Amino acid sequence: MAKTAKKAKLDRNGLTVLGLEKLIGIVLDEAGLNPSFKKRLNAALAGVGGGAAVGKLIDTRLAALEKSRTRIRWQKEKAFGNDLESISASIVKEFGAVDPAMALERLIRFVLGYEGIAERVNDSSGRIAGIYAQACDAAALLAAAAPAEQRVRIPSLLNSGLEGTDYYGFKTLLAVKIAPVLPPDILKAWDQTLAKVMTIPAGTTILPAVVHVRRAIAEACGDIGAHVAIEEALPATLQEPIILAEKLLAAGRHADALTWVRKPRKARVGFVRRVDLLSGALTAPPDRDKLEAAILDGLKDRPAAQALRWKAFEQRLDVAMLREYIDKAGDFEEFEALDKAFAFVDRHKDLLxxxxxxxxxxxxxxxxxxxxxxxxxxxxxxxxxxxxxxxxxxxxxxxxxxxxxxxxxxxxxxxxxxxxxxxxxxxxxxxxxxxxxxxxxxxxxxxxxxxxxxxxxxxxxxxxxxxxxxxxxxxx
Known part of the structure; x- marks a missing residue:
């Protein structure tokens, strides 16, 4: 019985089976039908001639993108998105393979131009924003691949985007993504520059973008002291005491952590940006009571920690806090505690x-x-x-x-x-x-x-x- 021929898959091995001539024909056909694909091919071909050739081609495309003010109608949004993807891919894959440092410079330029793009297109689906979020991730990879001697220029390329209003958040995201791949000496020098921007002139509104990036730099350096200094320099409305307290607990600085976890967080008006959703930045802050109880455990103050856990349980019938309370209870205490807890739940005024x-x-x-x-x-x-x-x-x-x-x-x-x-x-x-x-x-x-x-x-x-x-x- 004859064996059925194995079906070739759309992967490297499968395409190899097609042969060079067949692939060339398919590529040329697609280039004739797809303008974005054709531009990507031209960038790849320019890359054969070295970084200068592909850089010139990409610069031309970026200049055209920055110069245009034409509103993109919904019928053309898909093609426009394809073109943006093509530009980003050409920078990352074609130019990045030849000269990662110069490619990073172009990709930063691409991302910093998002505000102009957002004014031209109604990105209700979020596809355009997603392209720029992916570009921020790719920028970190290019920064990591750049020669060590060229990384020192990277902060200066980003600072211009941080010293103004970052309504859409991509300038901040770009810097936050790149910071972890830079060496400590560059990060410390960058932070010193941003610290000056954050503190002068007196009375000027502090730029949230600068604050976010300084926090990312402190995180990348593993410098808890820098975290504390940043928060102390901020007005109460911009401080994140709970997050800092969690970092201080992890660093074993329990007394300082207790001070910050008990610091009241000033109410403030905020809004959710699409970039925060795309980047996963919207994570829930630590539970204050749970964190404070853990800090008190670290200070060997078990009675205070248990009292706090019980209070939190009573205030909101918090299952997790009661479990922690039971776990920390001494021998033979847990059964009495459970009976007491269930009796309290039975008397609770909120039936649901x-x-x-x-x-x-x-x-x-x-x-x-x-x-x-x-x-x-x-x-x-x-x-x-x-x-x-x-x-x-x-x-x-x-x-x-x-x-x-x-x-x-x-x-x-x-x-x-x-x-x-x-x-x-x-x-x-x-x-x-x-x-x-x-x-x-x-x-x-x-x-x-x-x-x-x-x-x-x-x-x-x-x-x-x-x-x-x-x-x-x-x-x-």
Missing amino acids: AALYFYLSWPRLDLAARYVLDHGGRWKNEFGDMLPQAAEALQDQYPAAATVLYRTLVDQIVGGGLLSAYGDAAAYFTTLSTLAARPGGNEGLMPHAAYVAALREKHGRRYGFWEKVPAELYRSQ
Whole structure:
């Protein structure tokens, strides 16, 4: 039996099988159809002649990009994005292979031109911004590949973008990405320059971009003292005391960490930039209470740390903090602490918070008992809390799940929430299934009586009843 020929893949080996002449034909055909691809090919061909030739070609394209003020209509956004990708790829792959330092200079120029691009195109999809975010990552690779003697010029190429308003954030991102690959001596000299920009003239608004980059430099140098100096030089509205406290804890400077973690953070108005989303910069700050408790542990003040953990648990029914409290409890203390905690949850005024705690711990038995104890008080104020709780309980505790599903049906149908009738019908169907199980209605109104009452009260909610299988209510 003849063997089936193995299918070639679109990879290096597969393309090699095609042969040079076939590939040349395909490339030329694509170049004739795709202007961006053709420009990329021209850059590659220029690279054969050395850095000067490819640099000249890229400079021409960058100059044209910077000079143009034409608004890009939505019909041409895709082609425009392709052209931007082609420029970036030509700089990184073609020029970067020949002269990484000069390629980096062009890529910095490319990224610093984002503001002009943003004014010309409605980048609702975020594709254009994504191209520039990738260019920032590529810039770090070029900086790392640049000869050591040429890296000293890099900060000066970036400073012009940091000394003004960085509304879109790419100038800052570019510098923050490059900083970790530069040697300490260059970073320290760069920080000294930025420190002057940050502090003079007196009374001038401090530029957030400079602050972010100085923090990145301190991080790259592993200099906790520099971190402290930067924060101390800032007004309270720009300080990040919790983040600094976390760094001080990691450095073993517990007393200083305690001072900063207890420092109040001034409220300030802010906004989320697309670059922050693309770069992953929007990470949640450390939990203040958890961090302070860890610092107190480092100071060997166990009573204060435990008291803080218990207080945090009581304030927000924090499962993680109670777990930490139990983990740090002495022998035979944990059982007493758990009993005390569960008793506190039972008395809590927020029913949904208490139920969420029991489900998260998890103690489904206590959650089910809690649901039944408060049978007539449930309200689905947060949209998906009760459905999730009912689903979690229905396998082992059908009566408790029944209470929650009935609450949901009553609220949706009673409120005439047309858009949720489909959900209510699904809950109603589940109620019929639970009613057939042992204990499904234990201690509750029988299912038939519940259906009859619902029909009597809301029989005219035709939009709901038409979504329910007729056999589930006509036989009741």
